[in-house]
Amino acid sequence: MPSFSIHTLGCRANQADSEQLAQILLGAGFQEVAFGQPADCQIVNTCTVTREADRKSAQMVRRAARLGEQVVVTGCGAAQKGGTWQRVPSTALRLPPDQRDQILEKIGARHCPSGERLERGWLRRDRARALLRIQEGCDQFCTFCIVPYVRGRARSQTREWVLQNVLELGASEVVLSGIHLSAWGRERGEDLADLVEYLLQETRDIRFRLSSVEPDLFPERMFELMGDPRLCPHLHLVLQHASDRILERMHRGYDLAHYDGLVQKLRQVPGASLTTDLMVGFPGETDQDFETMMGYVRRTPFARIHVFPYSQRPGTAAARFPAQVDEAILQARRDRLLRLAQRKQVAFQRENLGTVREALIESESERQGWMKATSDNFLPLLLRGGPAMRGLRLRCRLKRRWGEQIVAVPEEGF
Ligand code: SF4
Structure with a gap:
């Protein structure tokens, strides 16, 4: 073979x-x-x-x-x-x-063994979680990003295509993903909330999660749809920076007030979690810009933050910007932000102890007799059990932190 x-x-x-x-x-x-x-x-x-x-x-x-x-x-x-x-x-x-x-x-x-080729090739490989790409390309042209040049213009799969592929994947959880996922359907006058609503109506036992989303085109109706337990109350809402001056130089298409408006709506969804990407050292970032970002992070309940040091990409507008940030300053800012991000992550985990969440059981842990799972609000969990539990979704009480994970116990009735 x-x-x-x-x-x-x-x-x-x-x-x-x-x-x-x-x-x-x-x-x-x-x-x-x-x-x-x-x-x-x-x-x-x-x-x-x-x-x-x-x-x-x-x-x-x-x-x-x-x-x-x-x-x-x-x-x-x-x-x-x-x-x-x-x-x-x-x-x-x-x-x-x-x-x-x-x-x-x-x-x-x-x-290729003759006669065994499949036209579409969607076989069930991972019945716990599957990622499905539903959107490609980007029209935003952020000044630091090479993606629009290499992936082309924004375009998306139709809702019928998405539904068919969701059903063929046969997974317990489907993560909808794209380069600029919030732009899904725009070329046809639809938006991402239309798609999610359609998927929730047309499927029964599948849980959906959104992959990384950009704030500029994100439809606010999505927060209402999060009332359905089959849409995970978790957003990876990319911020990149909290200084409006830097957001404008990045050509991100929103300001902090718009971003924070979405965050406040997400906070109305019980148990919802917020994760993000932040960039440090963008050309022209001053101490004041950086402190603005630190201040926003301190007062916002981020459950996880991916910190990226700015990196000059030939062919992008930002590579030609003056005032590239000194490497030592960039590293020092990155380290400070990473330490804060770590504290936020632990704080969110602690807040969730004692709550009941729906866990998707995914794979065997390195710890004998334990399975790894992920809660609907994106917390990494550990449950007692074996591989036969893979793909199950269970209501679990979150008990205590164990390293980077949380030990969870299925609620009575399981
Ligand atoms: S950072 Fe995201 S939104 Fe901006 S150009 Fe790149 S892919 Fe598009």
Whole structure:
């Protein structure tokens, strides 16, 4: 049986693409092996969002080339002319993200057992949680971001396509993802709340979660839909910065007041959690801008924050901005923000102790006899049990913190 492995760098959108590639290959009779093991086809799903991500992507492609005879490079690195692509072995095959459904053709028929190819390739691989890419590209052109240049204009799948794929995935939880997910349906005069409402109406036992969303086009009707227990009360609402001056220079398309308005509405949803991305060291960021960001983080109940140091991307507008922030200042700001983010994360976990949440049981923990789960409001949980519980959704009481996780106990009746 031919084999493949996938290594994924970068965001949820890339993870969703890797999931789809795996489904197609599994459907064609391939066997998946862990990355690092020899395999007939080694896939590296690259990310170019920062210079460091670009460097790591090229490094993983070179590692993959040592492990298998065929290497496929996909993700943003495969969509770019320069960057990662210039630094990979010449034998690597390029698979731009919008051509991922052509993976079988790309790697050639020699690995595909005849008669076993599937047209769409959506097989059940992970009945606990599946990521589904429903939107591609971006029209926002944030000044630090290379994505619109490598992923093209915003476009989205139709609601019928999404429903069909949700049903075929057969997962307990489906995470809807996209490059600019809030822009879903815009080209047809629809919005993301229309889609979620439709999915909740047309499905029965599936729980939905939104992947990362941008504040500018986020439909406020979504907060009403969060009254349905099948829509997770969790938003990864990307902020990037809390200084309006910096948000404008980033060309983000909203100000802090708009962002905070969404946060206040989310806080009306019982138990809801808020996570975000923040960037430090954007060109021209002053001490005052940074303190504005720290102040906003202190007074806002973020459950988790991903902190990104600004990284200059050739080809973006911000790379040409004056007043690039000194590396030592950038690192010091990043460290301060990381420490605050850690305190916020622990505070949110503590607040949730004693509450009852719906947990999705996902995989075996490294701790013998325990399973890893995720609550509807995105807390990492540990429950006693074994692999037979995978994919179950249970009401659980959150008992105590154990390292980075929370020990949860199913409520009576289970
Ligand atoms: S919204 Fe901004 S950061 Fe996000 S993909 Fe589009 S341009 Fe990049």
